[in-house]
Amino acid sequence: MTTKTRLLLKLAGLTGALLLSFGVAAPQEARAELRIDITRGVVEPLPIAITSFAGSGGRDAQTGADIAKVISADLERSGLFRPLDPRGFLQTPEQLRTGDPRYQDWKALGAQALVAGNTTTGPDGRMKVDFRLWDIASAQYMQGLSYTAPPQEWRRIAHIVADAIYKRLTGEDGYFDTRIVYVAESGPANTRKKQLAIMDQDGENHQFLTDGQSLVLTPRFSPTTQEITYMSYFNKKPRVYLFNIDTGRQEVLGDFPGMTFAPRFSPDGNRVIMSMAQNGNTDIYTLDLRTRRQTQLTDSPGIDTAPSYSPDGQRIVFESDRGGSQQLYIMGADGSGVKRLSFGEGRYGTPVWSPRGDLIAFTRQRGSSFAVGVVRPDGSGERILSEGYHVEGPTWAPNGRVLMFFKDLPSGDGRGRNAKLYSIDITGANERRVITPLDASDPAWSPLIP
Amino acid sequence: MRMKFLALAAVALLAACETAPKDANTGAASNSSSIRPGSQEDLAVNVGDRVFFGLDRYDLSPEARATLDRQAKWLQTYGSVTVTIEGHADERGTREYNLALGERRANSVKNYLAAKGVPANRVKVVSYGKEKPAVVGSTEAAWSQNRRGVTVVD
Numbered sequence: 001m002t003t004k005t006r007l008l009l010k011l012a013g014l015t016g017a018l019l020l021s022f023g024v025a026a027p028q029e030a031r032a033e034l035r036i037d038i039t040r041g042v043v044e045p046l047p048i049a050i051t052s053f054a055g056s057g058g059r060d061a062q063t064g065a066d067i068a069k070v071i072s073a074d075l076e077r078s079g080l081f082r083p084l085d086p087r088g089f090l091q092t093p094e095q096l097r098t099g100d101p102r103y104q105d106w107k108a109l110g111a112q113a114l115v116a117g118n119t120t121t122g123p124d125g126r127m128k129v130d131f132r133l134w135d136i137a138s139a140q141y142m143q144g145l146s147y148t149a150p151p152q153e154w155r156r157i158a159h160i161v162a163d164a165i166y167k168r169l170t171g172e173d174g175y176f177d178t179r180i181v182y183v184a185e186s187g188p189a190n191t192r193k194k195q196l197a198i199m200d201q202d203g204e205n206h207q208f209l210t211d212g213q214s215l216v217l218t219p220r221f222s223p224t225t226q227e228i229t230y231m232s233y234f235n236k237k238p239r240v241y242l243f244n245i246d247t248g249r250q251e252v253l254g255d256f257p258g259m260t261f262a263p264r265f266s267p268d269g270n271r272v273i274m275s276m277a278q279n280g281n282t283d284i285y286t287l288d289l290r291t292r293r294q295t296q297l298t299d300s301p302g303i304d305t306a307p308s309y310s311p312d313g314q315r316i317v318f319e320s321d322r323g324g325s326q327q328l329y330i331m332g333a334d335g336s337g338v339k340r341l342s343f344g345e346g347r348y349g350t351p352v353w354s355p356r357g358d359l360i361a362f363t364r365q366r367g368s369s370f371a372v373g374v375v376r377p378d379g380s381g382e383r384i385l386s387e388g389y390h391v392e393g394p395t396w397a398p399n400g401r402v403l404m405f406f407k408d409l410p411s412g413d414g415r416g417r418n419a420k421l422y423s424i425d426i427t428g429a430n431e432r433r434v435i436t437p438l439d440a441s442d443p444a445w446s447p448l449i450p
Numbered sequence: 451m452r453m454k455f456l457a458l459a460a461v462a463l464l465a466a467c468e469t470a471p472k473d474a475n476t477g478a479a480s481n482s483s484s485i486r487p488g489s490q491e492d493l494a495v496n497v498g499d500r501v502f503f504g505l506d507r508y509d510l511s512p513e514a515r516a517t518l519d520r521q522a523k524w525l526q527t528y529g530s531v532t533v534t535i536e537g538h539a540d541e542r543g544t545r546e547y548n549l550a551l552g553e554r555r556a557n558s559v560k561n562y563l564a565a566k567g568v569p570a571n572r573v574k575v576v577s578y579g580k581e582k583p584a585v586v587g588s589t590e591a592a593w594s595q596n597r598r599g600v601t602v603v604d
Binding site (some may be wrong): 005117124165188189190192194215217218236237238242258259261262277278281282303305306319325347349363365389391392393410412415442 | 455472492534541542544545546547549551553554558561576579581582583584585586587588590603
């Protein structure tokens with residue numbers, strides 16, 4: 001259905017004249033701007049009124065209502081916003097189209113921010129969506145933007161609007177116009193079927209990418225292209241592959257004599273870093289996607305795996321048992337200057353560098369429990385975010401504020417597994433189940449869709 | 451979106467290990483007369499097709515060595531048979547580490563067989579990490595059966 005999508009978004013601020021005609025005449029005195037401070041630990045969600053987007057025709061009106069629902073759901077799931085029940089709203093979307101909001105009415109409802117918008121279909125069949133955001137407390141207009149896209153892309157438009165609101169009110173980039181690739185699991189634990197699957201960040205537009213004939217593991221998004229790198233047991237030969245989401249084309253990466261696994265892209269998208277195991281020894285290699293040159297970065301006799309680049313591409317965090325047990329290490333991008341990062345009790349693995357560079361997420365195994373946590377790249381400030389029988393495999397939202405991971409629990413009957421995806425804020429707040437049609441593991445968050 | 455589903459030729463990928471006898475140690479099969487010599491069933495029932503490892507270990511126990519001594523003899527008897535050693539881990543580890551650990555275990559088996567005179571070109575290795583438990587369950591009893599190297603006739 002939705003043709004895959006370098007969708008041509010026309011992003012334009014509403015014209016100055018338009019803005020002025022909606023402009024709020026009164027408040028010129030300096031007031032503290034409405035802003036959610038998300039750097040603190042626990043945040044009281046901001047009450048926000050999101051009206052149905054007005055539309056002239058039947059279809060436009062329906063799309064407008066659907067868009068508002070998607071925006072509300074995105075903002076609510078972030079844990080930073082509390083969308084108010086629209087049944088209490090005293091102004092219609094149409095009234096908000098042509099005039100200022102009645103601030104007192106919205107204030108009485110408890111709203112601190114208000115979102116309204118329009119959906120229209122142009123003569124060329126393209127859909128135009130615009131929205132406006134008001135600060136109710138200080139009675140002022142904050143932002144207005146307009147987007148044009150094919151009508152079937154209404155969900156993306158809604159996510160983009162939600163990202164704009166999130167950014168305007170938190171000061172940080174949003175992460176709603178993103179997708180998740182993961183491994184969909186089905187069947188009993190000893191004959192588990194695993195398929196690559198992809199979905200929007202909110203679980204919509206779900207698609208299976210592989211048919212489950214070959215075992216697949218650890219998919220990761222390219223930071224720059226519509227490509228995924230992952231591991232497949234195709235032909236009983238476990239190797240790292242590249243999968244093109246647009247074309248479905250896939251190819252094995254590199255020509256390695258042993259099993260290759262644990263792949264990730266470099267931040268510029270030009271290389272894939274991975275492990276190769278041969279003769280009982282696992283080391284880290286890179287493959288340059290342009291020259292196809294393979295470079296070996298580590299040569300310890302131990303297990304060196306799960307490499308992840310810093311966002312500037314200068315450093316690599318990985319796990320190794322060279323010191324006796326599985327721990328995190330950091331080295332330069334050329335493999336030099338290896339330094340141990342984790343010193344806590346237990347085993348540490350699956351490190352992933354935050355897109356912001358400030359934190360490294362990991363899985364910790366201690367005693368009979370697993371945990372997902374974060375630590376600063378200098379080894380300080382280690383914090384556990386979620387702990388349980390088995391939690392594993394964190395992945396970062398592109399803004400570095402939210403993690404997704406999986407929990408893998410024995411099913412009640414003892415016969416199988418119960419693997420599910422969860423998201424959590426880096427403060428440790430707002431842990432949420434991410435709904436998938438089948439069991440799910442190994443999530444990987446995409447960058448913001450270009 | 452028009453994503454092509456993978457139309458990879460389905461080579462009987464999982465078949466080999468899925469049809470392998472459950473556990474040689476149980477000595478279940480009674481009518482060994484119907485077993486074809488040199489077959490996987492022969493190996494599993496009359497020799498022992500698998501060895502077990504300690505937690506996060508890949509060294510071979512005396513029991514494992516005894517099993518592999520029998521395997522080496524059996525492989526010398528059936529000189530045209532080639533095998534793949536599957537290395538496995540229990541579920542109590544992270545995915546990538548367990549893949550590497552399974553590869554280490556498979557190579558421990560391969561190296562031992564090689565030391566006992568089985569040519570390296572008759573023995574391949576593959577690691578499945580924690581992906582293919584032999585015994586389903588979240589108890590030490592299950593995990594100890596899953597930390598294994600299984601010799602599978604190609």
